[in-house]
Amino acid sequence: MCELSLELNRQIGILADRKGNVQYVIVGDTQEVFIPSLDRFQLVPGTLRGLRLLHTHLKGEDITNDDLTDLALLRLDSVTALYFNSKGHPDGMKTAHLLPPENASFYDYLVDRDPHRQTVHYKEFITELEGEIVSKTKRLHKVDGENHALLIGCYKSKAHAEENMAELSELARSANMYVSGEVAQMKDKLHPKYVIGSGKLKEIVIRSMQNGVEYLVFDNPLTPAQAKAIADFTDLKIIDRPQLILDIFAKRAKSNDGKIRVELAQLKYLLPRLSQRDDSLSRLTGGIGGRGPGNTKLEIDRRRINDRIAMLSGKLKKIERNRDTMRSKRNKNELPIVSIIGYTNAGKSTLLNSLTQSGVYADNLMFATLDTSSKRIRFPEERDVIITDTVGFIRDLP
Ligand SMILES: Nc1nc2c(ncn2[C@@H]2O[C@H](COP(=O)(O)OP(=O)(O)OP(=O)(O)O)[C@@H](O)[C@H]2O)c(=O)[nH]1
Ligand SMILES: [Mg+2]
Structure with missing residues (x-):
C-alpha cells in the first residue's frame, strides 16, 4: 500500500x-x-x-x-x-x-x-x-428508563427556539422519553434534505453515540423523504412532533372510539411514508418503543392499510350516529352544557374534579385527558348543568 x-x-x-x-x-x-x-x-x-x-x-x-x-x-x-x-x-x-x-x-x-x-x-x-x-x-x-431522545429543532429566532423546545420537551416527557439533550439551530431556511445542516447532523450522531441516544425527535414536521434521509444518515430512530403527539394519544386512548380515532390518524400519517420500501421503514414507523399503530404488529403493506382505514372509518361513523341519538336525548332534558376548554396540562380536569367532587384522571402530563368525561353539577338555585372536560389544545395539532 x-x-x-x-x-x-x-x-x-x-x-x-x-x-x-x-x-x-x-x-x-x-x-x-x-x-x-x-x-x-x-x-x-x-x-x-x-x-x-x-x-x-x-x-x-x-x-x-x-x-x-x-x-x-x-x-x-x-x-x-x-x-x-x-x-x-x-x-x-x-x-x-x-x-x-x-x-x-x-x-x-x-x-x-x-x-x-x-x-x-x-x-x-x-x-x-x-x-x-x-x-x-x-x-x-436501564438507569434512566428507555427511549433516550435528543430534541432537535430549526428556528427563525432564539425566542422561538426557547418556547418551542420547552413545549417539545414536555411532550417528550409525556411520551415516556428520557430527554438527554436539545439542539436548536437558528436559520431562516431549513436544509431541504436534513432540515438542519449536515455538519450539525454529524455532531448530533457523535453526541448521540456518547450518550446512548436512540431517538432523534424533530420539532419541525418532516416530509417522508426527509425522515428517510435522516434515518439513513444517522442510523437512529427518527420521530417528528406530529408523530410524538400521536404516540401520546395512542398511549392515553382508553375508549373504543378514542382508540379508533388515534389509529386512523396514525395510519394516515404512515401511508405516505410507505412509498419508499426498505429497511429504514422500521425505524420510521415503529412508534416509540415499538408501539406502532394499533396493538397488532404492523404489516407494512399499503393495501392492507387502506383496507384498515376504510374499516375503521366505517366503525367510527356508526359510533358517531349512536352519539347523535344520545345527544338529542340529552338536549331534550334541556340541561345546559358547560365545557372547560384550554391548553393541554392547564388544569381543566382538576377544575372539573373540584367543581363536581369527582376523580377523573388529572396529571402533570400533556394530553392526560383523551377520553373526556361529563359530570352533572347542582347549583344552589336547584338548577343542574352538565360540565364537560375536553381534550387540551396545542398549536399545530396533527
Ligand atoms: N399549582 C397548580 N397546579 C394545578 C392547578 N390546577 C391543576 N394543577 C396541576 O396541573 C397539572 C395538570 O392538570 P390537569 O387537570 O390534568 O390538566 P388538563 O388541562 O386536564 O390537562 P390535559 O388533560 O393533559 O390536557 C396537574 O398536575 C395538576 O395537579 C392549580 O390551580 N395550581
Ligand atoms: Mg385533563
Whole structure:
C-alpha cells in the first residue's frame, strides 16, 4: 500500500473485517479516501461495524476530522493512518478507535505507532471494546428508563427556539422519553434534505453515540423523504412532533372510539411514508418503543392499510350516529352544557374534579385527558348543568 501510494501520489485504503480479510480496496486522492456504501455490513444497533479502515497518508498528516467522523458515523472498528518514507517504506501509524458512552471524548488512540512492532492484540482489543460499548449503552438505558431522545429543532429566532423546545420537551416527557439533550439551530431556511445542516447532523450522531441516544425527535414536521434521509444518515430512530403527539394519544386512548380515532390518524400519517420500501421503514414507523399503530404488529403493506382505514372509518361513523341519538336525548332534558376548554396540562380536569367532587384522571402530563368525561353539577338555585372536560389544545395539532 505504501509503495503504491508513493507511486500514484494517492491515498490507498482497505477495509478489513474481524478475520482480517480485505473486503474493500479504495483508491483515493491526495487528501482522502471515499468510503463506499457499507450496506453489505449491516450495523447491529449499539455495536461496531466489524470493519476497520487502514489508509495511507501522503504527507504525514495526523488523523483528520474527516477520519474521526467516518469512524463515528460508520461505527468502524478503528481508523488507521499509515505513514511512509521517501522510499515507500512504512515508518509510522496512528490508530483511532471509539470509546464507550459517557467518556469525555468519543475516541482515543492506540499506543502502537510502529507498523513493524505491534504490541496490542487487535482482535482481543476490539472484542473487549465492543463488549464494553454494548454493556455500557444498555446500562445507560436501564438507569434512566428507555427511549433516550435528543430534541432537535430549526428556528427563525432564539425566542422561538426557547418556547418551542420547552413545549417539545414536555411532550417528550409525556411520551415516556428520557430527554438527554436539545439542539436548536437558528436559520431562516431549513436544509431541504436534513432540515438542519449536515455538519450539525454529524455532531448530533457523535453526541448521540456518547450518550446512548436512540431517538432523534424533530420539532419541525418532516416530509417522508426527509425522515428517510435522516434515518439513513444517522442510523437512529427518527420521530417528528406530529408523530410524538400521536404516540401520546395512542398511549392515553382508553375508549373504543378514542382508540379508533388515534389509529386512523396514525395510519394516515404512515401511508405516505410507505412509498419508499426498505429497511429504514422500521425505524420510521415503529412508534416509540415499538408501539406502532394499533396493538397488532404492523404489516407494512399499503393495501392492507387502506383496507384498515376504510374499516375503521366505517366503525367510527356508526359510533358517531349512536352519539347523535344520545345527544338529542340529552338536549331534550334541556340541561345546559358547560365545557372547560384550554391548553393541554392547564388544569381543566382538576377544575372539573373540584367543581363536581369527582376523580377523573388529572396529571402533570400533556394530553392526560383523551377520553373526556361529563359530570352533572347542582347549583344552589336547584338548577343542574352538565360540565364537560375536553381534550387540551396545542398549536399545530396533527
Ligand atoms: N399549582 C397548580 N397546579 C394545578 C392547578 N390546577 C391543576 N394543577 C396541576 O396541573 C397539572 C395538570 O392538570 P390537569 O387537570 O390534568 O390538566 P388538563 O388541562 O386536564 O390537562 P390535559 O388533560 O393533559 O390536557 C396537574 O398536575 C395538576 O395537579 C392549580 O390551580 N395550581
Ligand atoms: Mg385533563
